[in-house]
Amino acid sequence: MPPGSVLRIRPYVPEDYRAVVRLWKRSGIEVGPSDVPAEIERARRRDPGLFLVAVQGARRVGVVLGRFDGRRGWIHHLAVDPAHRGRGLGRRLVLELERRLARAGCPKVNLHVLRSNAAVVPFYERLGYGTRDLLFLDKWLRGAPIRPHRGRYPRDRGESRTPDRPRTRGPPGRPSGR
Numbered sequence: 001m002p003p004g005s006v007l008r009i010r011p012y013v014p015e016d017y018r019a020v021v022r023l024w025k026r027s028g029i030e031v032g033p034s035d036v037p038a039e040i041e042r043a044r045r046r047d048p049g050l051f052l053v054a055v056q057g058a059r060r061v062g063v064v065l066g067r068f069d070g071r072r073g074w075i076h077h078l079a080v081d082p083a084h085r086g087r088g089l090g091r092r093l094v095l096e097l098e099r100r101l102a103r104a105g106c107p108k109v110n111l112h113v114l115r116s117n118a119a120v121v122p123f124y125e126r127l128g129y130g131t132r133d134l135l136f137l138d139k140w141l142r143g144a145p146i147r148p149h150r151g152r153y154p155r156d157r158g159e160s161r162t163p164d165r166p167r168t169r170g171p172p173g174r175p176s177g178r
């Protein structure tokens with residue numbers, strides 16, 4: 001194997017940005033307001049050793065954005081180039097991230113999977129992850145997506161992205177009963 005084709009995993013550097021975003025988009029990862037260059041740079045600075053890129057020569061073929069919030073480790077935006085899947089790279093990325101998290105004192109790793117991407121769950125199960133029966137709630141404090149959800153993300157239920165009907169019952173802020 002020529003030296004350029006050796007696959008290695010290294011920390012993300014800002015020069016990776018465009019290639020990594022392309023890889024996320026090619027892999028069906030939702031690239032949102034938290035993925036603009038300034039936000040990505042903030043994530044990198046906070047956890048420089050947990051944002052990992054797999055490179056083969058000059059090509060970025062895998063990525064995982066890891067975080068440690070002081071209590072839990074988090075896996076975000078794991079993606080392997082479609083041409084490199086099924087060869088153990090996804091596992092290598094997750095295990096390398098786990099190794100680094102464990103070294104930082106992290107006892108447990110969490111991740112979210114969109115319901116529309118449930119087919120990926122067996123991959124994580126192969127790596128020892130279990131599924132918890134949880135409801136996931138969120139709220140944007142700034143930089144919300146252009147079409148913010150009202151109560152739930154339609155796509156999480158496999159529905160099309162039609163705008164929600166305007167709320168007709170009750171004054172603003174009162175529960176609608178849903």
Ligand SMILES: CC(C)(COP(=O)(O)OP(=O)(O)OC[C@H]1O[C@@H](n2cnc3c(N)ncnc32)[C@H](O)[C@@H]1OP(=O)(O)O)[C@@H](O)C(=O)NCCC(=O)NCCS
Binds near residue numbers: 078081122
């Ligand atoms: C999920 C993903 C990262 C897996 O990468 P990969 O390099 O193909 O995975 P690996 O080759 O390391 O697979 C590790 C194991 O999981 C299994 N596996 C991989 N994808 C699987 C799937 N979709 N369903 C069931 N098992 C799967 C492999 O067969 C392998 O099993 P083994 O233990 O017998 O060797 C890749 O498919 C991807 O980028 N998907 C699109 C983006 C995505 O969904 N990311 C997750 C967001 S939560």
